[in-house]
Amino acid sequence: MFPWRPPVVAAAILLALLAGGYIAIDIFVTWQLEKPVIHTVNDPRDPITIWRSMKPLSHAEAVETGKCPIPLPREAARIQYVDFTVGYGGFSRCVRFEAPVDICREHAAAVLKAYNQRMETAHNDSHLAVHASPLNKGTAESVATLMRDQGEEVARASWFDTDAIVHGEMWGKHGGHTPLVLIDTDKQVFYYVIFD
Missing domain, CATH: 1.20.5 (Single alpha-helices involved in coiled-coils or other helix-helix interfaces)
Structure with a gap:
């Protein structure tokens, strides 16, 4: 026993x-x-709500919302944005606005300098060159597809039409956690995207 x-x-x-x-x-x-995850839109009670403009905004309207993922130059007009948190650390953020090309270029440089400063503060070796490169049509098409066709319908940005750029330039890098700016030099449009 x-x-x-x-x-x-x-x-x-x-x-x-x-x-x-x-x-x-x-x-x-x-x-x-x-x-299934149900995403809300512009709901301050939901910590993972999708912040997005529902129509093109003026500079004053975009600043008033306080939800645009990047600072905006005063000259920015017809501003649209989506700030989408997927969960488990995933996210996508995109911004489109119209402004004179020289303002778009100045703002692209400012966005990349701010990114480099954050990386330096975090002791991260990731550093982006602060200059324009010729437009890569494949990258422009890839980013447009990603922002327009991503999984969650409420986070899609039909207006993110970087694939329509004929003449333009790129700033930054296409890849996870790094900002990419595309400028349509014909239509004077600034596009920003960052994702994981």
């Missing part, structure tokens, strides 16, 4: 409780992950 001593019984009960707790947590987490 197996002698049941109080420490053995206590250990067996504790082990059963831990196993039961683990199973309950596993079931709950699986259930939570399988539930």
Whole structure:
């Protein structure tokens, strides 16, 4: 016969409780992950709401919302943006505005300098050159597709038409966690995107 001593019984009960707790947590987490995520738009009560302009905004309107993902030059007009947090660290942010080309260029340089400053402060070696490069049509098409066709319909930006740029330039880098600015030099339009 197996002698049941109080420490053995206590250990067996504790082990059963831990196993039961683990199973309950596993079931709950699986259930939570399988539930469809419902994203709200412009809801200050929701910590993962999608902040977006519902129409082109003036500079004053965009500043008043306080939700545009980047600072804007005073000359910016017809401003549109989407700031989408996917969860688990994923995000996408895009901004489009119209302004004279020299203002677009100055702002692209300012955006990249601010990024470099944040990376330096965080002791991150990531650094972007602050100058324009010739437009890469493949990159422009890829970014347009990403912003217009991403998974969540409420986060799509139909107005992010970088694939329509005929003459333009790029600033920054196309890739995760790095800002990319495209400037349409014919239509005088500034496009900003960053994602993970």
